Amino acid sequence: EIAAAAERLLAPAGPLKGRHLLVTSGPTHEPIDPVRYIANRSSGKQGHAIAAAAARAGAQVTLVSGPVSLPDPAGVDVRHVESAREMLAAVEAALPADAAVFAAAVADWRAASEAAEKMKKDGGTLPPLTLTENPDILATIAHLSNRRPRLVVGFAAETQNVVTYAQAKRARKGCDWIVANDVSQRSGIPGGVMGADSNEVHLISAEGVEHWPQASKADVAERLVGRIAAALGPLEASA
Amino acid sequence: EIAAAAERLLAPAGPLKGRHLLVTSGPTHEPIDPVRYIANRSSGKQGHAIAAAAARAGAQVTLVSGPVSLPDPAGVDVRHVESAREMLAAVEAALPADAAVFAAAVADWRAASEAAEKMKKDGGTLPPLTLTENPDILATIAHLSNRRPRLVVGFAAETQNVVTYAQAKRARKGCDWIVANDVSQRSGIPGGVMGADSNEVHLISAEGVEHWPQASKADVAERLVGRIAAALGPLEASA
Numbered sequence: 270e271i272a273a274a275a276e277r278l279l280a281p282a283g284p285l286k287g288r289h290l291l292v293t294s295g296p297t298h299e300p301i302d303p304v305r306y307i308a309n310r311s312s313g314k315q316g317h318a319i320a321a322a323a324a325r326a327g328a329q330v331t332l333v334s335g336p337v338s339l340p341d342p343a344g345v346d347v348r349h350v351e352s353a354r355e356m357l358a359a360v361e362a363a364l365p366a367d368a369a370v371f372a373a374a375v376a377d378w379r380a381a382s383e384a385a386e387k388m389k390k391d392g393g394t395l396p397p398l399t400l401t402e403n404p405d406i407l408a409t410i411a412h413l414s415n416r417r418p419r420l421v422v423g424f425a426a427e428t429q430n431v432v433t434y435a436q437a438k439r440a441r442k443g444c445d446w447i448v449a450n451d452v453s454q455r456s457g458i459p460g461g462v463m464g465a466d467s468n469e470v471h472l473i474s475a476e477g478v479e480h481w482p483q484a485s486k487a488d489v490a491e492r493l494v495g496r497i498a499a500a501l502g503p504l505e506a507s508a
Numbered sequence: 509e510i511a512a513a514a515e516r517l518l519a520p521a522g523p524l525k526g527r528h529l530l531v532t533s534g535p536t537h538e539p540i541d542p543v544r545y546i547a548n549r550s551s552g553k554q555g556h557a558i559a560a561a562a563a564r565a566g567a568q569v570t571l572v573s574g575p576v577s578l579p580d581p582a583g584v585d586v587r588h589v590e591s592a593r594e595m596l597a598a599v600e601a602a603l604p605a606d607a608a609v610f611a612a613a614v615a616d617w618r619a620a621s622e623a624a625e626k627m628k629k630d631g632g633t634l635p636p637l638t639l640t641e642n643p644d645i646l647a648t649i650a651h652l653s654n655r656r657p658r659l660v661v662g663f664a665a666e667t668q669n670v671v672t673y674a675q676a677k678r679a680r681k682g683c684d685w686i687v688a689n690d691v692s693q694r695s696g697i698p699g700g701v702m703g704a705d706s707n708e709v710h711l712i713s714a715e716g717v718e719h720w721p722q723a724s725k726a727d728v729a730e731r732l733v734g735r736i737a738a739a740l741g742p743l744e745a746s747a
Contacts, residue, residue: 303691305546307540308547386692
């Protein structure tokens with residue numbers, strides 16, 4: 270508590286000074302056995318850019334990151350995790366937060382049981398791979414009865430019907446905003462948005478749908494952080 | 509052919525001058541749908557070290573690499589692939605070779621059909637994930653009736669019964685050597701050999717089993733490349 274208070278005092282001035290922002294980023298890796306896993310494609314570039322932008326805006330930032338090839342952003346407290354279950358535990362441990370942005374691409378499923386030894390294909394028969402649903406981190410945090418961050422922001426990566434799916438996701442998950450993007454190859458971003466340096470998103474809230482034109486992931490992050498600061502309002506008003 | 513001949517003339521002198529070595533490295537990623545995949549854990553460090561050591565020994569080196577975070581080794585012709593099927597195609601396209609070292613951790617299975625759109629979990633039911641066996645790159649190349657490299661080297665990453673499994677693998681695959689290592693957490697290498705900078709291997713050949721003590725992956729690569737040069741013998745003798 271004293272350390273956290275000192276951190277807030279030492280943080281740069283900015284619209285998020287005195288705020289704690291929680292951000293998730295990157296993919297999760299779900300182990301099948303000691304050498305195999307199921308993963309989502311996610312470079313972590315958008316989530317890391319949001320964490321960095323929030324820190325520059327003066328927030329105390331906790332970034333819970335799955336396996337990525339990116340350096341830890343400056344001025345951000347980074348917790349490295351691998352699986353969805355580890356990510357949920359790290360998110361819960363990082364609460365309370367004023368706002369939480371769930372930009373990670375969490376695997377929906379994992380193997381029902383992780384084999385302790387490497388599975389062998391000898392004999393030519395395939396092992397049964399039974400899947401089970403992972404915890405839903407966004408819905409879990411959005412539905413907390415206490416300690417729910419005042420602003421909960423989810424991401425939706427879709428390949429078709431982007432806005433429709435994202436609006437349904439917002440309602441289903443109980444979050445405040447959804448940042449939706451088209452991750453298909455036909456998105457207009459060469460090679461697709463995954464791993465790219467630019468993004469084109471829709472911000473979906475109770476007020477409606479805003480289309481943000483294609484911009485760098487850093488610019489999308491700055492714009493989103495500005496909106497978060499505006500939504501949270503001045504620190505005094507909420508204290 | 510002229511370009512290849514020029515490359516050989518320009519290559520540094522060394523025990524593999526005039527030879528073409530084919531090396532595979534890294535994991536493969538097998539797509540389930542546009543955002544999900546099955547993968548093997550493999551940093552590519554050992555395979556890339558072997559390619560680099562072979563180039564330093566004067567060989568013309570083709571490295572077929574799955575998705576890794578490593579830079580392309582200097583003086584090596586690198587072909588980047590993602591799936592096992594792409595890796596096999598790149599390997600076949602790179603033949604003929606005097607020796608081939610299959611250090612990549614190729615996924616044994618892939619999803620039987622890749623979904624064109626992101627699979628949805630709405631409704632709470634899990635999609636069926638039917639697996640199908642991938643092509644066996646090592647066995648395919650080791651059993652070629654013509655264009656088989658004179659020396660075919662496989663890798664075996666095991667978590668138990670390392671030597672026994674590796675000897676069976678050598679017989680089954682039809683390769684000349686197997687470099688076997690223990691990738692379990694109990695291997696004696698802190699955190700396990702996956703992603704580590706050191707390795708401890710057994711070289712399994714028709715002559716028997718050699719244990720190589722723990723060494724850096726660069727040193728293991730140098731030693732293996734030396735053995736390959738010795739096995740291929742002087743260029744004149746085989747021309």
